[in-house]
Amino acid sequence: MDVFDLPEESLRMLEERIGMKITIIDNDGIFNRKQRRAVFSEYRASHKKNAVCRCGFSEKCIAHCRYAMNRKCLETDSPFFSSCWKGICQIVLPLTFASVHYGMLYAGVFRSEEVTPPEELPTEFHTLYEALPFPGETDAEKLLPLLQIYADGIIFYLRKANIVNDSYDLRSAVISDFIHQNLDRSIGLPDLAERLGLSESHTSVLVKRLFGRPFSKYLMQRRVERACRYLSSTDLNLDETARLCGFSSAFHLSKVFRHLRGIPPSRFRESYRNEVLRGESD
Numbered sequence: 421m422d423v424f425d426l427p428e429e430s431l432r433m434l435e436e437r438i439g440m441k442i443t444i445i446d447n448d449g450i451f452n453r454k455q456r457r458a459v460f461s462e463y464r465a466s467h468k469k470n471a472v473c474r475c476g477f478s479e480k481c482i483a484h485c486r487y488a489m490n491r492k493c494l495e496t497d498s499p500f501f502s503s504c505w506k507g508i509c510q511i512v513l514p515l516t517f518a519s520v521h522y523g524m525l526y527a528g529v530f531r532s533e534e535v536t537p538p539e540e541l542p543t544e545f546h547t548l549y550e551a552l553p554f555p556g557e558t559d560a561e562k563l564l565p566l567l568q569i570y571a572d573g574i575i576f577y578l579r580k581a582n583i584v585n586d587s588y589d590l591r592s593a594v595i596s597d598f599i600h601q602n603l604d605r606s607i608g609l610p611d612l613a614e615r616l617g618l619s620e621s622h623t624s625v626l627v628k629r630l631f632g633r634p635f636s637k638y639l640m641q642r643r644v645e646r647a648c649r650y651l652s653s654t655d656l657n658l659d660e661t662a663r664l665c666g667f668s669s670a671f672h673l674s675k676v677f678r679h680l681r682g683i684p685p686s687r688f689r690e691s692y693r694n695e696v697l698r699g700e701s702d
Contacts (some may be wrong), residue, residue: 427574428460434570438527438563443467444574445486446515446523459583470529472508472552475545480505485526491632493521499564499571501555503532506541509555511564513571517579520592521630525571527563530555591616592630599642603666609635644680647673651689658685 431442444460467473467485484504492502493514503509509530515522531552537545555561598615599607612635613623627635647665650656658670667673677685 427577428464431460431464438566440511440528440560440563441469443469443526444515444523445489445526459578467526470508472506472529472545472548475548476506476541485524487628487632489524490521490629493524494632499568501530501560503535505535505538506545507532507535507537507549508552509533509535511560511567513567515571515575517572517575522575525567525574527567528558528560530558530560591626595627595630599639603643603646604664605666606668607639607666640676641680643667644677647677647685648681648688651685652692661685 431444435442442464443466444464446465463469467481468477473481481504489502489512492500493512493516497514497516499511499513501509502512509532511527513525513527515525529552531549531554533554533556537549594616595612598612602611609620609623609627612627613620616623616626618626624635627633627638631638633641643665647661647667650661650664654661656664658673662668662670662673665673667676674684677683677688681688683691
C-alpha cells in the first residue's frame with residue numbers, strides 16, 4: 421500500500437469503529453501541498469462532511485476551527501472539547517511532535533453545553549442540531565485516550581515516511597526566534613519574509629496559520645509579553661521599557677498594553693508587586 425494511502429485508509433477504519441467522523445486540519449497546507457499530493461482526501465480535510473457543519477458554514481467557521489483552535493493547541497498538547505460559534509462541540513486533538521504543532525484532529529459532532537446557536541442560522545441547521553447528542557450522552561470522553569494515541573501515531577507515521585520533516589518543523593521556531601531577537605527594534609512583515617526566503621503574502625498566511633493571528637498582532641503580543649517581564653522584574657521606567665520592547669514611545673506602549681491586557685502598564689506593575697508583598701507576608 422502507498423504511504424499516502426495508509427493514513428486515509430486507517431482513518432476510515434477508525435470512523436467505522438467509533439462511529440464518529442474524523443477531520444484533519446493542518447498548518448500551512450503541509451498535508452495537502454507539501455508533497456504535491458494530498459496525504460488526506462478533501463473529505464478528510466473539511467468539516468463540511470458533517471451536515472450540521474455544512475449548514476450555515478461561513479468565515480466564522482474557519483476562524484474558529486483553524487485559527488482559534490490553532491492558538492489553543494499551542495498552549496496544550498492534550499485533547500479537549502471545544503464549542504464553536506454555532507454551538508457545535510467537537511473533540512480536538514493537537515497533532516504535535518517534539519513541541520512542534522502540525523495541526524488538529526477533530527472527532528465527532530455534539531450539542532454544546534456552553535454555547536447556544538444563533539437564532540439567525542437556517543431552520544435546517546436547528547433541525548440537524550437538535551438531533552445531536554450532548555457529549556455526556558455518549559462514550560466520547562472514554563475515547564480520548566484512544567484518539568490521543570491515534571493522533572500521536574499519525575504524526576509518527578508521517579515523519580517516518582518523510583511526509584513531514586524538520587525542514588518544515590523549524591519554520592515556527594525560526595519565526596518565533598526572529599521576533600524574539602528583534603523585539604527591541606522596528607521590524608515588519610518584509611523583514612520576516614526576507615528571513616524565511618518567502619514572499620510577503622506567503623509569509624503573512626504562514627504566520628496566521630502557525631500562530632493563529634496576523635503578523636502585526638502576533639508581534640504586538642510578543643512585545644507586550646516582554647514588557648510584562650520588565651515591569652514585573654525591574655524598576656525601568658516606561659520610556660526605557662518601551663525602547664527595549666520596540667515601541668515608539670511610552671504612550672505607544674501604554675496604548676497597546678491597555679488594549680491587550682485591559683489595564684495600563686503602571687497598574688500592572690503595581691498589582692504584581694502587591695501580590696508579591698502579600699505572598700511574602702503569608
